[in-house]
Amino acid sequence: MKIYYSATSPYVRKVMACAIIRGLDGRIEKQASNPHASPEDLLADNPLSKVPCLVTDDGLSLFGSQLICEYLDSLGDALPLFPAQGAARWRALKFQSLGDGILDAAVPCRGEQGKPVEAARDAQIARYKAAMSRAVDALEADPPHKHVDIGSVTVACALGYLDFRFGSDPWRAGHPKLAAWYEGFAQNKGLAETAPV
Ligand SMILES: N[C@@H](CCC(=O)N[C@@H](CS)C(=O)NCC(=O)O)C(=O)O
Incomplete structure (x- = not known):
C-alpha cells in the first residue's frame, strides 16, 4: 500500500x-x-x-x-479500532466525528491566518472550486449506481448542495451522465423529503 x-x-x-x-x-x-x-x-x-x-x-x-x-x-487480525456494535461503537464514532470536526475547523483556520486578507479569500475560493470541479469530473467518469447506500446518498446530498448554494455556477454542464443519474436518484423518498429550500 x-x-x-x-x-x-x-x-x-x-x-x-x-x-x-x-x-x-x-x-x-x-x-x-x-x-x-x-x-x-x-x-x-x-x-x-x-x-x-x-x-x-x-x-x-x-x-x-x-x-x-x-x-x-479490515486488514490483519489485530484488535479492531472500530468497535463492531453497541454503545461502544457509537461512542467511538462520536468521538471520531468530534475530533475530526475540531481539525476541520483548525486546519483551514491555521492556513488562513498566515495570508493577507483579500488574497487569502480569493485564493481559497478558487481552490475550493477547483476541488469541487475535479470531484464532479470524477463522478461523471464513474457515476454512482442506482443502488441506495451511504455513498450514493452522500453524493446526491453533495450535488443538491451545489444546486442550492452555487446554482449560478451549474455543475450539470459537461456532466450529462452524472446529471441523468442525479435526476433519477433524487426522486428517492429520503432525498426528496430532505431537499434544501
Ligand atoms: N476530511 C479529510 C481532511 C484531509 C485534509 O484536509 N488534509 C489537509 C492536510 S492536513 C489537506 O490535504 N489540505 C489540502 C487542501 O485542503 O487543499 C480527512 O479526514 O482526511
Whole structure:
C-alpha cells in the first residue's frame, strides 16, 4: 500500500497512528506530498487534492481519514479500532466525528491566518472550486449506481448542495451522465423529503 503523506497533517497522523497500533505500518510506503500544490500524481488518485490518500495493493485509491482507518481495520487480525456494535461503537464514532470536526475547523483556520486578507479569500475560493470541479469530473467518469447506500446518498446530498448554494455556477454542464443519474436518484423518498429550500 502507498500513502500520500505530509508529516504535519493531523489527518495523516491519525491514519498512521491506527496503522502502527494495528501493526500495519510496515506494509505502507510513504510518499511525501504537498496537497496545496495539487501535484499531478496526487490528483490522479484524489481529485480533492488532500492527504491522506491511501492506494491499496489492489490499486484502489481511498481518501478521507475515516475511510482509510476503516479500511485498515479490515486488514490483519489485530484488535479492531472500530468497535463492531453497541454503545461502544457509537461512542467511538462520536468521538471520531468530534475530533475530526475540531481539525476541520483548525486546519483551514491555521492556513488562513498566515495570508493577507483579500488574497487569502480569493485564493481559497478558487481552490475550493477547483476541488469541487475535479470531484464532479470524477463522478461523471464513474457515476454512482442506482443502488441506495451511504455513498450514493452522500453524493446526491453533495450535488443538491451545489444546486442550492452555487446554482449560478451549474455543475450539470459537461456532466450529462452524472446529471441523468442525479435526476433519477433524487426522486428517492429520503432525498426528496430532505431537499434544501
Ligand atoms: N476530511 C479529510 C481532511 C484531509 C485534509 O484536509 N488534509 C489537509 C492536510 S492536513 C489537506 O490535504 N489540505 C489540502 C487542501 O485542503 O487543499 C480527512 O479526514 O482526511
